[in-house]
Amino acid sequence: MVFPGFLASPFLIPVNSRSHYDVAIIGAGMSGLAAGIRLAHFGKRVCIFERHNTVGGLNSFYSLGGRKFDVGLHAMTNFVRPGVKGTPLGKLLRQLRITREEFALCEQKQSRIAFGPHGETSLRFSNDFAVLESEIARQFPKQIDGFRRLVDVVKAYDDVSLDAQPTSARTLVRQHVTDPLLEHMLFCPVMYYGSSSEHDMEFGQFVIMFKALYLEGFARPFDGVRVILRVLLEKYRAAGGERRMKCGVKHIVAREGRAAALVLDDGGEVTADHVISSIGAPETARLVQSGHRPQPAPAPGRLSFVETITILDRQPAELGWGSDTIVFFNDSAKFDYACPDGQVDPRSGVICIPNNFDYGPDRQLSEGIFRCTCLANYEQWAHLPEETYRADKHRWYAALQESARRFLPKLPTPDALTRATVTTDMFTPRTVTKFTGHLAGAIYGAAEKNRQGRTELANLYLCGTDQGFLGIVGAMLSGISMANYHILAKT
Amino acid sequence: MTKDECKKVVLDIIADIAPDEDLSNVKPDVRLRDQLQLDSMDFLDIVMELRKRYGIEVPEADYMQLASLDSSANYLTPKFNALPAKS
Numbered sequence: 339m340v341f342p343g344f345l346a347s348p349f350l351i352p353v354n355s356r357s358h359y360d361v362a363i364i365g366a367g368m369s370g371l372a373a374g375i376r377l378a379h380f381g382k383r384v385c386i387f388e389r390h391n392t393v394g395g396l397n398s399f400y401s402l403g404g405r406k407f408d409v410g411l412h413a414m415t416n417f418v419r420p421g422v423k424g425t426p427l428g429k430l431l432r433q434l435r436i437t438r439e440e441f442a443l444c445e446q447k448q449s450r451i452a453f454g455p456h457g458e459t460s461l462r463f464s465n466d467f468a469v470l471e472s473e474i475a476r477q478f479p480k481q482i483d484g485f486r487r488l489v490d491v492v493k494a495y496d497d498v499s500l501d502a503q504p505t506s507a508r509t510l511v512r513q514h515v516t517d518p519l520l521e522h523m524l525f526c527p528v529m530y531y532g533s534s535s536e537h538d539m540e541f542g543q544f545v546i547m548f549k550a551l552y553l554e555g556f557a558r559p560f561d562g563v564r565v566i567l568r569v570l571l572e573k574y575r576a577a578g579g580e581r582r583m584k585c586g587v588k589h590i591v592a593r594e595g596r597a598a599a600l601v602l603d604d605g606g607e608v609t610a611d612h613v614i615s616s617i618g619a620p621e622t623a624r625l626v627q628s629g630h631r632p633q634p635a636p637a638p639g640r641l642s643f644v645e646t647i648t649i650l651d652r653q654p655a656e657l658g659w660g661s662d663t664i665v666f667f668n669d670s671a672k673f674d675y676a677c678p679d680g681q682v683d684p685r686s687g688v689i690c691i692p693n694n695f696d697y698g699p700d701r702q703l704s705e706g707i708f709r710c711t712c713l714a715n716y717e718q719w720a721h722l723p724e725e726t727y728r729a730d731k732h733r734w735y736a737a738l739q740e741s742a743r744r745f746l747p748k749l750p751t752p753d754a755l756t757r758a759t760v761t762t763d764m765f766t767p768r769t770v771t772k773f774t775g776h777l778a779g780a781i782y783g784a785a786e787k788n789r790q791g792r793t794e795l796a797n798l799y800l801c802g803t804d805q806g807f808l809g810i811v812g813a814m815l816s817g818i819s820m821a822n823y824h825i826l827a828k829t
Numbered sequence: 830m831t832k833d834e835c836k837k838v839v840l841d842i843i844a845d846i847a848p849d850e851d852l853s854n855v856k857p858d859v860r861l862r863d864q865l866q867l868d869s870m871d872f873l874d875i876v877m878e879l880r881k882r883y884g885i886e887v888p889e890a891d892y893m894q895l896a897s898l899d900s901s902a903n904y905l906t907p908k909f910n911a912l913p914a915k916s
Binding site for chain 1: 845846847848849866868870871873874877880881889
């Protein structure tokens, strides 16, 4: 005999088609996955809704012509060696029950900050902080004491506080570093790898990035970002988390100040006690449908980027480019971190050569990879007719290569790079919005951050870039912190 | 459950949440925080694992009872012994 209630029992509903969850998470990027792992591990019934067909969001990968291309991640920041405790990487591994072996991180060789028309002033740094310190002592002898004082301030600062008051990083740094060239050089990597605001940043954000880049360091798994995503997915699945791919959230139905239901892209509707959105503050605000006028959401960020990816038929070392992992460049003494008026600002940028991580004596990436990133203006790319868009991409690809080459060792012959090139690809701010849904191609989200992740709805919280922990380790810690703070610590 | 068994339960949880810590010489009468690198996130996890694995609730006001292995055992052992016997 089958009695009616039995049919409605949760055991008979196939996985991934429940209609109620303890927690619904919007977006399967690093922060959403990390939040999901925490919640599922502690017995919450969780589902992640992802509009795209792959996970990772801003840090993902795609296949083209049989190759896998990483997007977003140049390097995982925040690297510390085993035994160094109390750092974001250690917290992340513990909270997600991930071992160091699972990520199998390989360290950078060295990176540089190169300023001047051909990088005449160059500061090397590596995962050993003493390298940067000695470079500054040598090239900016009058600044080294001030720099050390700044480092002390950075170390003492509580950067994970959820209720810190905003302060200008430029103002604070200038109290210790008085040579504008050194100031601009220190800000260049920090801003390129995480600042959502132009010209200046909030000091807490500066501290997070300063530690992540200079005091800690760069590393990556041999196979790139997909290793990290695979580990996260495995943990999430093993903990019992569900996900629905190619199924975004179309609306959040608000009733009486709460997220009452989620309307999905496929027309279905689900409910959840709590909703965590990783898609950004303005992006989330746009989903909320309520009877009354919504509270103003922060404006989308203004900072976006273009990136060229060049695949080579040989190791970059054979072109003389075997030492630098990442080069942050700027062709004058003053670094302008702002949305350019034109399509791209090629004066400054970031070069990444993924081959130049230390993968061990007998291991190297099968092909050479040369990536170059510059600031770009979303509006100047977003509305172009297809043909113009393609032509502009082509034109800027060449311009970026030319700009970046000024800061790398001279090639054996002028056409050596072209001759070694197997294939190329390029993404623009338009690509970012198309694949991630982030408004205005804003990689680092809105300028204004929301540390506590609260929204106008009592049971809807933000995690990810707009909550304000930066970098990919920061993204994951953001998901963890918001899951802990709003849900796990309260139930 | 004896107090020693209870200490073992707590140590096993710490071993799982902080596998990078050496737990071979943890002194039972010294605050865990003073001999191991454990932060508030880790203590939250100890509480949550107690609930997940054994159904034991530690209200926020009692978190300080978990400061050392001894204090944990004093606080948790009666709770373990009050659990309904498994059928």
